[in-house]
Amino acid sequence: MSKDTIGVGLIGSGFMGKAHALAWNSVGPVFGDAPRVRLLHLGDAGEELAARKAREFGFERASGDWRKVIADPEVDVVSITTPNKFHLEMANAALTAGKHVWCEKPMAPTLADAEMMLAAARASGKVAVLGYNYIQNPLIRHIRRLLDEGAIGPVNHVRIEMDEDFMADPEAPFQQRHEAANGWGAIDDFAVHPLSLIAILFGKVARVMCDMSKPYPTRKTADGDRDVEVYDIATILLRLENGASGYIAASRTAWGRKGRIAIQIFGAKGTIAFDQERMNEFQLYVTSDRPTEHGFRSIISAPHHPPYDRFCPAPGHSLGFNDLKTIECRQLIGRIVGEDSVGITFEDGIFIERTVAAAGRSFQEGRWMEVE
Known part of the structure; x- marks a missing residue:
């Protein structure tokens, strides 16, 4: 990578591949202070598909073999947006080749795979981050500031519900x-x-x-019914290291829910509530208000919630999913050039994977499990 240019490779051109391409294309115009991004090489399953998507997304060349993207000497950063089961091989190959990596979540299907990815990142000395764009919401950053300032006092309980209906249809x-x-x-x-x-x-x-549960144990294929091998609904009780209790409830079969991540944070002096389906606002209740005015107030995203101001000079005009991806891209670039940045690195992500592994063991054994 030169001082002023970052060469980008992309593996996978589906929904998340397009989201990465949009972010790489937008990061310069939005932020104005990033090195020039050069979209060099797109890889996907098949030469024809790769060539078509390269034209659509603005990449200079394309390959039907993802290994050619990693082998390209001009590529500095590889975006990996393929199904989870391919993350280990692709990320490790890119890191071994001396490339920085931006890999979509989750890190890997198993904790053992994730540990190997972390080891490869450490050995390479390269930046390796995971695609968690919801944490980049300017309002999530502001909520963190409110918590740090003690706006709602010590937190004692957290609830997060994540629901979508893309698997709700039993047919x-x-x-x-x-x-x-x-x-x-x-x-x-x-x-x-x-x-x-x-x-x-x-x-x-x-x-x-x-x-965990399977609402629909079988699904149709061209050859007949096939057993569903995973669980579409999960509930996790948890205890945070800071002592707070909480739970996560997740369903991929929740009719009517499209992109819901509903967060409630309860403290000794108030409550914060946020829902990803209304990602440009959150609700704040503080006991410091007079009793005659006690109630939730709505906080609307605005230029004084950076980096909202990089997108729009007026409050209430709303950011979207792909804007968060652009913010995430800028944070990745910042990490590469040595700036402080917000993100989930492989070092951070391994604790998420260990929590998932502990939850899986808890389900199998029917008991509380420590996160190691």
């Missing part, structure tokens, strides 16, 4: 997300987002108790 066909090769299901494909928010807002989880 929907079997897909790769139903394969055990990609992990447990709801707790690692899904509940890692709430765990990333806990990591940013509060720190580590000390112990967990988990239950």
Whole structure:
């Protein structure tokens, strides 16, 4: 990487691949202080698909073999947006080749795989971060500031519910997300987002108790019904290292819920409530108000919640999912050039993976499990 230019490679061109491409294309115009980004090499399954997506996304060249992206000497950073089961091989190959890595969550389907990814990142000395963009919301950053300032006093309980309905239809066909090769299901494909928010807002989880279920044990394929190998619903009781209690409830089969991550934070002097479906506002209740005015107030995102101001000079005009990805991209670049940055590195992500592993063991053994 030169002082002024970052060469980017992208593996995978689906929904998340496009989100990464949009972020790489937007980060310069939005922030104005990043090195120039050069979109060099896109890899996907098949030359024709890769070439078409490279044209759409603005990459200079394309390959039907992801290894060619990593081998490209001009590529400095590799975005990995493939299914979970490929993360280990691709991330380790990129790190071994001396590339920085931006890998979508979750880190890997198993804790053993995640540990190997962490070892490769440490050995390489390169920046390796995970794709947790919800933590980049300017309002989540502001909530963290309020907690640090003691606005609601010591936190004693946290609840996070994450629900979507993309698997709610019992007649929907079997897909790769139903394969055990990609992990447990709801707790690692899904509940890692709430765990990333806990990591940013509060720190580590000390112990967990988990239950999981399969609302639809089989799904249709062209050859007949196939057993669903993972769990689409999970509930995790947890105890944070700071002593607070809490739980995470996650469902991929919740009709009517589209992108819900509902957070409630209860403190000795107030409450904070946030819902990702209304990601440009949160609610604050503080006991310091006069009793005659006690009630939740709505805080609307605005330029004084940086880096909202980089996108729009007016309050209440709303950021979106891909804007958070652009913020995440800027934080990655900042880490690469030696700035302080917000994000979940492989070093941070391993604690999320250990929490997931502990939750899985808890479910299997029917008891509380320490997060090691």
